[in-house]
Amino acid sequence: MHSPLQITSPHPHRFNFQAHVAFGRQTHPLWLNNTAASLRDDPYRFYNWSVTYGDIYPLGVRQQGILINGQFPGPDIHAVTNDNLFINVFNSLNESFLLSWAGIQQRRNSFEDGVFGTTCPIPPGKNFTYILQVKDQIGSFYYFPSLVFHKAAGGFGGIRILSRPLIPVPFPDPAGDYTVLIGDWYKANYTVLKTRLDRGHKLPLPDGILINGRGPGGAYFSVEQGKTYRLRICNVGLQNSLNFRIQNHKMKLVEVEGTHTLQTSYSFLDVHLGQCYSVLVTADQPAHDYYVVVSTRFTSKILTTTGVLHYSNSAGSVSGPIPGGPTIQVDWSLNQARSIRTNLSASGPRPNPQGSYHYGLINTTKTIRLANSAGQVNGKQRYAVNSVSYVAPDTPMKLADYFKIGGVFRAGSISDNPTGGGIYLDTSVLQADYRAYAEIVFQNDEDIIQSWHLDGYAFFVVGMDGGQWTTDSRNQYNLRDAVFRCTTQVYPKSWTAIYVALDNAGMWNLRSEYWARQYLGQQLYLRVYTESTSLRDEFPVPKNAILCGRASGHSTRPF
Incomplete structure (x- = not known):
């Protein structure tokens, strides 16, 4: 089992290319991909990952987890702006497997997105090499398994993209940099949860909360008194928004999913499903240990877990009551x-x-308006967008598009406005023109919070409020300094509006991050289409692509 290429830097948020470029320009057989002309001038890194089952005990009971190189959570990916990543994934599970890269925007290359609408799964006993470029990106993200309900078993890990050496970072280099993956968790095996959903039932409340794959008291972050540390906090859970806090410590927000933010200090931070935040924490308290606390938001029963912030010269262990946080106050979170x-x-x-x-x-x-809804179809629980509950086709739609295979999907099979009708099943694909500048409004008329993610893009969150969105709602948009990110929440009985420049051609998944809802239909694909065949607009199918369904037997050689 091989470790990834490790290049160290004295500055954890910048990168010294001198040691890297010589290696990065060696010839490698995978470099003969038809994206080579575009990628070869930038450094690249190789990872070998083995995906296996393994016993894990996050909540004190034995479970079958999904491990990457024997780790739960999986190893972090450390990259630098414009790096090319070659991630060779060997699937040792007894079923097909896919990894997706939440937040890595994959310019012109939705074939590598790692969701079934674009990418064929890796069969059991086989491998596939993802070829990704973190083009013009920085920040904190994560990867996760996208097929069936694998996410409930693990297989996720952190991604950090550092700035190039000459690009200024708006804060001093911290003394340390921690990935903090938080999420709700079930004691049941993921196959049991999947079967429950397949039978048309909802999932119960999760059994607990994990911090970096550990239950109460298991996560441990060591600091030195007087120094400042960066925490990259991502909610990789299945169902719940979470509140993050550290006993007696303030958190200075500095980055959200690739955007440097105004450096506001918070005592509590709401992290909704699929979202990532970077905060700076200074160890400025008396030298002992402090609670790191994560609890569910907007739930009648509040689940809470703790970790430990340990001062290296600590005079004592954690003490006192676990600090409480906000509970169901939507206005506070808004x-x-x-x-x-x-x-x-x-x-x-x-x-x-x-x-x-x-x-x-x-x-x-x-302007695209998308409304989520829940209901029964043929006696089974389903979730929908604009009344359409997504069902996967037999062939990835991006491959069908590329090879001109008919009958797999219909562009325009979902309306770009709510219909108000009952839920029905279809393979929902929304057509959009390449280089359009779109306003997307998420309307949530349900009484639970929603979280939406768009692959391949970041967008400006220009507005959110309660009630129904109308054209008059535009009067309250933030058109100056809205945060630019790839995942946004929509509060109960509320709306959220985003602006997005559709400058990334391809087939892109727009989905609920509430994973049972995504699994049961609350997702669609945005087909950002151009007739251009220029590599400046979109790459052809990779030469190493796995072909499945009706795409089997086609050639990946350029036409």
Whole structure:
């Protein structure tokens, strides 16, 4: 079993290329992919991952987990802006497997997105090498298994994309950098949960909360008094928004899913499903141990877990009551969400300030309104978007599109506005023009919080409020410094609006991060289409692509 290439840097948020470039320009057989001309000038890294079952005990009982290189959670990916990643995944499970990369935008290359609408699964006993480029990106993200209900068994891990050495970072280099993966968890095997959903039933409340794969008291973060540390907090759970806090310590927010933010300090931070936040924490308290606390939000029964912030010169263990947090106050969470703004003076992956893109001065060319709903279809629980409950076709739609295979999907099979009708089943694909500038409104008329993610893109969260969205709602949009991210929440009986430049051609998954809802139909695919065949607009199918369904037997050689 091989470890990934490790390149160290004295600065944890910048990267020294001198040691890296010589290796990065060696010839490698996988480099003969037809994206090579575009990628070869940037450094690249190789990872070998073995995906296996293994016994895990996160909540004190034995479970069958999904491990990557024997680890639960899986290993972190450390990359730098524009790096090319070659991740060779060997599937040792007894069923097909796929990994997806939440937040890595895969410019012009939805074939590598790692969801079934675009990518054939890795069969048992086989391997596949993902070829990814973290093009013009920085920040904190994660990867996860996207097929069936594998996410409930593990297989996830953190992704951090560091800034290039000459790009200024708007805070001093911290003394340490921790990945903090939080999420709700079930004691039941993922196959039991999947069977329950297949039979048309809802899932019960999860059994507990994990921090980095560990239950109460298991997660441990060591600090030195007087020093400042970066925590990259991602909610990789299945069902619940979570609140994160550290006893007697403030958290200074500095980055959200690739965007440097105004550096506001918080005592509590709501992290909704699929979201990632970076905070700076200074060890400025008396030297002993402190609770790290994570609890569910907007639930009648609050689940809570703890970890430990350990001072290296600690005079004692954690003590006192576990600090409480907000419970069901939607207004408090909404106000916090509105306070998260882009730092307009900070550079992103390029030296120009983040505020140099005046998104609010551009006229939108299309408005898409998406409403979620729940109901029964043929006596089974289903979830829908604009009344359509997604069902997967027999062939990845991106491959069907590329090879011109008819009958797999219909562009426009879902309306771009709520229909108000009953739920029905279909393979929902929403057509959008390449380079359109779209306004997307998520309308949530249900009484639970929603969380939405769009693969292949980041977007500006321009507004959110209670009630029904109308054209007058645009009067309250933030058109100056809205946060730019890839996952957004929609509060109960509320709406959220985003602006997105559809400049990434391909077939992209737009989904609920509430995983049972995603599994039972609350998702669709956005077909960002162009007739251009130029590599500047979209890459062809990779030469190493696995072909399945009606795409089997086709050639991956260029036409």
